Amino acid sequence: YFLCMESDFQDRPPKAGDSLAIGMVDLANNEFIPLTETKAWNFQQGCMLHWLEDEQGKTIIYNDRIDNKFHAILFNVETKEKKILPLPVQALSPDKKTAACLNFARWGVWRPGYGYAGVADPFAGQNKPEDDAVYLMDITSGAYKPAVNLAQIAHLTSDLDRRKDAPMWFNHLMFNTDGTRLVGLVRWWCPEAVDDVKNTTINIDGAVAERRHCLWMLNIGEDHPEIIVNDGLVSHAEWRxxxxxxxxASSNLDEPHGYRVFNVMDKTNEVIGEDLLTEDGHLASCGRGLYI
Known part of the structure; x- marks a missing residue:
């Protein structure tokens, strides 16, 4: 079976009342089998729909909005039984046992198209809320604990005055290939810092601002994140x-953008495909990592 989602429209962002159909295709006969629906989704990443590694291979996970909160849902495709988890999932560990979770409401405010509609940001008006955190959640029990919060990242990057009073948010999370590390992006909305035209946003009212970037890493089991990129650009990425x-990416404002391999152990980086890969884009490895 092949998991998929189906929308009734594609010419506008999803609103709070819009539902997304979740289903699967039987690859033996190409039949679409409807399963359920969700109201927590976007066009960039859907509802974070995944198969889980259960013994029967019949459980999926996805996000939904229930009683004005976002939750991850465990769903048995055969019995249609649902289990509601306390937080929504943004990334799954390679063994599918741990979810990394963030504030989709805040993400939707500051990066429309990536968060979800329908829930107000509980930290609206706060630029670096200490209680806005990335959480690690056990998929089986639903138990969760904070891993990294925005105030920590603000402290680690406090050397840059232009970001000091700017709103910030968590933006994408990724476990490494063996589940021992988690990286994530934090971005700032800086109306007074337009240094890089490729990062500049112009609102419909004419306001100009620039998104600043930070790539952080957490060793699973520890409570102190490390900064990999402090004030460069970080866009599409994957663990090698x-x-x-x-x-x-670029590791600072003076470096040209390009595809860079970052060593998280010694914090060095090197450019690959400098004269060939000259534009940003979605990337995926194949051939055991030999090709992208």
């Missing part, structure tokens, strides 16, 4: 192995 991240 447990210790290396490939990203369209």
């Amino acid at each position: 192995d447990p210790d290396h991240i490939l990203a369209w």
